[in-house]
Amino acid sequence: MHLPFAVYFVLSIVAGLIGSMLGLGGGIIIVPMLTLGMGLDIHHAVAASAVSIIATSTGAAVAYLHDRLTNTRVAMLLEVGTTLGALSGAYAATVLDSRWLHILFGLLMLYSAWNMYRARKQELPEGVQPDWLARRLRLSGAYYDQALDRTVTYQVTNTLPGLFIMYLSGGLAGMLGVGGGVFKVLAMDQVMRMPIKVSTATSNFMIGVTAAASSAVYFAQGMVEPLVAGPVVLGVLLGAMIGTRLMVRLKGSQLRTLFIPVFLVVAAQMLVRGVQL
Amino acid sequence: MEQSTEGKRFAVERPRVEVYLAYLLRAGSALAALLIAVGLAVLSITGDSVGAALVTAGLITLVLTPVARVVVAMILFLQERDYTFAIICAVVLAAVLLGVLLGRAH
Numbered sequence A: 001m002h003l004p005f006a007v008y009f010v011l012s013i014v015a016g017l018i019g020s021m022l023g024l025g026g027g028i029i030i031v032p033m034l035t036l037g038m039g040l041d042i043h044h045a046v047a048a049s050a051v052s053i054i055a056t057s058t059g060a061a062v063a064y065l066h067d068r069l070t071n072t073r074v075a076m077l078l079e080v081g082t083t084l085g086a087l088s089g090a091y092a093a094t095v096l097d098s099r100w101l102h103i104l105f106g107l108l109m110l111y112s113a114w115n116m117y118r119a120r121k122q123e124l125p126e127g128v129q130p131d132w133l134a135r136r137l138r139l140s141g142a143y144y145d146q147a148l149d150r151t152v153t154y155q156v157t158n159t160l161p162g163l164f165i166m167y168l169s170g171g172l173a174g175m176l177g178v179g180g181g182v183f184k185v186l187a188m189d190q191v192m193r194m195p196i197k198v199s200t201a202t203s204n205f206m207i208g209v210t211a212a213a214s215s216a217v218y219f220a221q222g223m224v225e226p227l228v229a230g231p232v233v234l235g236v237l238l239g240a241m242i243g244t245r246l247m248v249r250l251k252g253s254q255l256r257t258l259f260i261p262v263f264l265v266v267a268a269q270m271l272v273r274g275v276q277l
Numbered sequence B: 001m002e003q004s005t006e007g008k009r010f011a012v013e014r015p016r017v018e019v020y021l022a023y024l025l026r027a028g029s030a031l032a033a034l035l036i037a038v039g040l041a042v043l044s045i046t047g048d049s050v051g052a053a054l055v056t057a058g059l060i061t062l063v064l065t066p067v068a069r070v071v072v073a074m075i076l077f078l079q080e081r082d083y084t085f086a087i088i089c090a091v092v093l094a095a096v097l098l099g100v101l102l103g104r105a106h
Helices: A002-022 A027-037 A042-066 A072-095 A098-118 A132-136 A159-176 A181-191 A196-220 A226-249 A252-276 B016-046 B049-079 B083-101
Strands: A141-145 A150-154
Touching: A002 A027, A002 A042, A002 A181, A002 A196, A002 A226, A002 A252, A027 A042, A027 A226, A027 A252, A042 A196, A042 A226, A042 B016, A042 B049, A072 A159, A072 A181, A072 A196, A072 B016, A072 B049, A072 B083, A098 A159, A098 A181, A098 A252, A132 A159, A141 A196, A159 A181, A181 A196, A181 A252, A196 A226, A196 A252, A196 B049, A196 B083, A226 B016, A226 B049, B016 B049, B049 B083
Parallel strands: none
Antiparallel strands: A141 A150
16 A cells, blocks of 8 residues: 555656646656556546646646746636637547548647757747737736846737637647647747747646646546545645756756657657557 | 846736735645645555545645636736636636536546
8 A cells, every 4th residue: 555655656756847847747757657657547547647737737836926937818818729629629539530630740749849959049039029919918928037047028929829729739639649738838939939938837837727627527437546646646746846946947948958859759659649540 | 017126036026916826826736735645644544534535635626726726817807907817717717617517528
């Protein structure tokens, strides 16, 4: 009884640490850890992972809000896209070809990895002109950057395309078997041209809401196993506390470099699944 | 919003909404962690089912926290007469609740 608790706890610290630093939730780590590592069946693992995403999101949000890295206005606006997208997701699954969708998104992730690589030395986006919607909704922001030791003010652009991508990613996340975290960071960094640290913290803030909806459903289905999810949540919360402390001290360029392998892994996963389907 | 004390830590002021949301998220995650930790301890020492119930209560607290965050943000935006963002929160809340009612996990 004692051993699995400790194993779940320690492994989850790593998941919480990476998930909170990159704004990805950490399902990418928790699900394989529970299925391949601990022999849990996929349904219970996915349910525990959904609950753990809330832990990453909530645990990290406290620190990122404190440091003003989270853009809550952008987060709440984009949540409209992800939650409505999630609602229409089941419909999308019936009309779209899953194989080509996997391949398409795999290629998109490859392209994003390449973009990240090219812009790996870029510390902050330059010359961003806010669009009318960003101006009207007052989406611009400012934070004190610990790595640069100065206050960074930034603008937001391409608000509607960003919102549309959030809608698509919310709808396709279930079908593609990846959490929306990667797409959220991508949309904010590469389309809406926000600083990478702000994109990461804001993605982190957002993933809690959709994960809460999924978790509630898993709870109702009796899929959440307290003796698994409990220690996982504790570990993830601790990991998120450490991860956020690390992330605020990182330079934007260092954080960008960390994303490259993650994008490559997700791209490979999707391409392999697309070819196998 | 921004002060001229550049280079000083936390020179950027926080809007009221974010201060309250940070309190809420901190309280939610702390309560959840406490319930889960005590529950696991009770379970390991006595093997009592009360332990499992405490862990479940902690997990439910955690799941409710982000939903409470949307509700509280909506109320704060209404107080500030920021109706656009109050509506945005209302739409998110409705979509989340509808998703749960339809039993749609993703």
